[in-house]
């Protein structure tokens with residue numbers, strides 16, 4: 001990975017003065033460059049479209065940026081549909097990939113004209129009864145086993161997602177009989193994969209499957225959706241996936257398996273590979289503890305970025321202004337939650353820090369703030385967008401105590417605590 005930051009300690013200090021820490025900051029240039037590189041790698045495919053996975057970074061300013069460079073959106077819930085629609089997406093701009101879907105969710109997708117991606121055979125009837133079967137419909141495939149899967153997705157036979165082959169064929173026949181005329185097939189068989197074979201192997205699987213589905217059910221397969229799952233370098237020694245090479249190898253598979261009479265558009269739903277490397281969680285050092293280990297305490301916690309606590313995920317950490325300094329020791333970098341897994345790093349070589357120093361936690365732009373939570377009543381942090389001219393704009397304010405109490409009937413909370421404790425400053 002590239003540990004060079006697109007901002008300086010001076011810039012981050014100014015942002016702290018204005019908005020406080022912790023905050024996420026996203027690099028606009030990095031995100032648009034990533035989308036453009038990905039699109040260029042698939043420009044050979046007529047109809048190619050990246051449907052950015054909204055769950056990765058569900059912030060309107062980021063979604064508008066992605067829409068401005070041609071992305072559609074992959075949504076998994078009604079709020080995600082609303083976010084996509086609020087950024088101007090309609091109809092085939094939206095893929096709705098949900099599971100255990102309820103009637104009101106199908107109705108919301110139908111209202112926007114989204115492409116519905118069915119997770120299960122039993123959902124065919126649910127869709128028909130909720131909103132009717134649209135002309136275009138997609139189904140999610142789970143082959144049960146697949147070369148290139150990894151630990152994050154686990155054994156595909158244990159995965160709750162998608163339908164096995166025989167059910168997929170039944171679903172297509174049923175949907176055809178219920179009036180669907182244009183079909184897509186979707187599969188996401190890995191997560192966080194740095195293996196450049198993953199996408200080409202998946203493409204082969206889906207191109208062949210599309211041919212068989214067309215032959216056996218007589219339906220028109222218009223697209224295959226290779227979904228997300230492309231990893232990013234979290235560790236210094238990790239190499240980024242080469243988009244150009246992946247696109248070229250999918251192209252080879254296409255030329256081999258897809259006949260010119262039945263062209264297939266390729267859709268993708270990357271999240272992590274688009275925004276992940278270009279988002280940073282910036283926090284202040286608030287204390288040091290010297291017990292059985294050396295601890296560096298931050299004002300950010302797992303409630304802001306849960307990947308290390310949840311998956312043991314590695315995120316590179318820079319001490320701003322000391323990025324190039326040699327390490328002075330091994331430190332556990334922790335937050336203030338009452339959970340012993342509230343650790344951004346364990347036994348990490350770092351330079352010495354002082355209270356007030358700023359740190360940047362890298363590769364946090366996808367599945368970062370969006371997986372945040374409010375344990376211990378911790379309000380989640382805000383988000384900034386760094387523009388190419390070096391200026392930054394707040395694109396989401398951080399939560400306040402009022403936000404946390406908005407669903408409760410709590411009287412006199414600020415007279416109990418005094419005004420300071422209820423203010424933004426304390427949030």
Ligand SMILES: Cc1ncc(COP(=O)(O)O)c(C=O)c1O
Pocket residue numbers: 053055056074097188191192227228229230269270271272273366
């Ligand atoms: C259906 C679907 N598509 C796309 C994605 C995005 O995956 P990634 O961010 O790994 O590219 C996800 C992530 O969970 C997903 O569930």
